[in-house]
Amino acid sequence: MLAAIRAWQRLENRHDPAAIALRKIIVARHRLWSAIAGADIPLGTVIGGGLLLPHPNGIVVHPETTIGPNCLFFQQVTLGAVGKVPGVPTIGGHVDIGAGAKLLGGITVGDHAKIGANAVVLCDVPAGATAMGVPAVIRLIS
Secondary structure, three states, X not given: OHHHHHHHHHHOOOOOHHHHHHHHHHHHHHHHXXXXXXXXXXXXXXXXXXXXXXXXOOOEEOOOXXXXXXXXXXXXXXXXXXXXXXXXXXXXXXXXXXXOOEEEOOOEEOOOOEEOOOOEXXXXXXXXXXXXXXXXXXXXXX
């Protein structure tokens, strides 16, 4: 699935006949792997290199979300919008997000932050901090 996203992003601004035909194949490949993995990560999502999805089942990512390099997402993670908080999450580099966590609204998660399993994050998480609970409580680990 991530390989299809990377291939799409390499070709999305090309308009020659070969690129157009190849994009159709890439879309079909992305749909196939999305169905197999049970994940919804749109083709246009900005993803830094090194994203790890050891258990991609149930991962849902808003198309406007930005994900930094070398992040780790476990199953059932949701990165999305919510009516009361405008915008979508921006995830920094080297962020670990536990199973079932929900990051909602226009929040920013700093580099090297950790999000606990089943946490509901509705506020910014500083770099190097840990967010846990419902709603998430931020803990600065030194």
